[in-house]
Amino acid sequence: MTYPIKPNLTKKIGITALLMLPIGLKAFPAANSQTNQVDGIDGAVVGTVAVQRDPFWPVGYTPERLDGKGSGEQGKALESSGKIDWNKAMKQVAIQGVSSRAGNEFFAVVNGQIKSTGETVSVQVGGVSYTWMIDGISPPSSVKLRRVSAR
Incomplete structure (x- = not known):
């Protein structure tokens, strides 16, 4: 995939930033409150699952009850x-x-x-x-x- 470079755009932001743009877009996907379930056949999306998350939790925090890790063996x-x-x-x-x-x-x-x-x-x-x-x-x-x- 090629990206056309406009001369006046390269003067403003620089050629390095322009070349890094496609990499940056793939590295940081859009934040979304839904995740897709893939069935494994050519990456087809089966459905979306809403993620229930408190907006005041720290980044990366998941409580034990939503994890399902805490009640595994005790529940069985x-x-x-x-x-x-x-x-x-x-x-x-x-x-x-x-x-x-x-x-x-x-x-x-x-x-x-x-x-x-x-x-x-x-x-x-x-x-x-x-x-x-x-x-x-x-x-x-x-x-x-x-x-x-x-x-």
Whole structure:
């Protein structure tokens, strides 16, 4: 592939920068929030997968839950046993924050969902569904959970 060089353009940016331009475009692909899945047959794109990423994470950071690396062997061991273990299930409940509204009404972000007092939180671990009820929410990040059921 050839790129035409215009004489007045080379005076402004220099011939070196102009020759480096095609290399730079290939080295730094456009940042995209989607990745393509390729099936391996002539590089055909099967579909796109949206990458869920918090914009405030540092560059290159991926949390353990999105990686899938942290729960690999523990999840398999729990699935095979089928025992009810509230402590292991509680590790899957992530309280990301607490916020308030006028009138001392508090809300909590639990596993990415906004919850208030009286609502339930459910997690599935090893084929068993664990459910807690939110008994109380208080600042800065205190959420009181009560066990409801494990089926």
